[in-house]
Amino acid sequence: MGRTSDAKEKILDAARSLIELRGYSALGVAEICKAAGVPKGSFYYFFPSKEALALAVIDEHWAAQEGDWKRILGGAAPPLERLRHLFEATEATLAGGQQDCGSVAGCMFGNLTLELSNQTEAIRARLQEIFDAHVVLIEAVVAEAVARGEASVADTREAARSVMAQLEGQVLFAKLYNDPRRLGPSWLNCLALLGARAPVAS
């Protein structure tokens, strides 16, 4: 059992790295197996298709990110400070990835959305669920800030969607310009968006 779980983990690790570097469409199963150091037979033992592998990579990445987001957004600090921490953590993640592989890889979910959402309905549905969950987590923080009189928005759901759009858009530019610091000024724009212009104390 130890060895087969190892093979599955190796395939998932290799696929995640390759998808981050080059996207999904450009990859073949043979290449993934070669990078993972496992025979091709192992691949189909664990994954009926390349799409099934992509879904597993997405799920694994989301399980980790969801934990991070809940920890950051669910802390004891005031709500807008927690939201700022999310922007800072996103910038730090992009900067760490850039240090490891020379370029900003961006957001795996955003990348796969633009690459694949029109091509496979299973992946589209999974990515929709994940972005819905992002919006729910952000909306709770926005609603808390509004209740405390620290933000002023007409519609907390739309405001949360807009914060997510801002974050995804700025991550896209961080990737394009290979510069994680793009995320810095976007926090002040996010505050403006939430009708909360005063800087939030550290």
Add this chain to the structure above:
Amino acid sequence: MGRTSDAKEKILDAARSLIELRGYSALGVAEICKAAGVPKGSFYYFFPSKEALALAVIDEHWAAQEGDWKRILGGAAPPLERLRHLFEATEATLAGGQQDCGSVAGCMFGNLTLELSNQTEAIRARLQEIFDAHVVLIEAVVAEAVARGEASVADTREAARSVMAQLEGQVLFAKLYNDPRRLGPSWLNCLALLGARAPVAS
């Protein structure tokens, strides 16, 4: 001459459609030629490589879009009304594409940014120039709104980048949820972002 120009146009048209449907990495030169109805020899007569073709597709798309943007953002209406027209025109373009091919294709430049900017430096550089030009066009409108007291931002360049991030992020979600109407509420968020909360008259 007539016939060779035709072939070049056919290749560009086929490549643009295929890139919008399935991205760049998944395409082969043979497939593009088949869709264009031209022999493979013609391809290499006009384009030394697939990358050269992608750059030509990008340039052609930008030439058309730049004209549209300058017309919309350079009109005689008040600045924020022109900016609203840009959001409306973007939504209309997404809706038109959805009617033609069943799904929202999104923004070609955003799609190629997330798919390719880490893979080919020539395409990254071209897309950077295009997004820089978008920001310059939006910044002029934001500065005009600020000068008229209709918007209030700390930094017009950062505000323009943020408007672009908002637009690209919301177009990403319009593609993910296959719903161009995602762009509607985002205009109100854009106004908030620019410190201009009052609705702008039609």
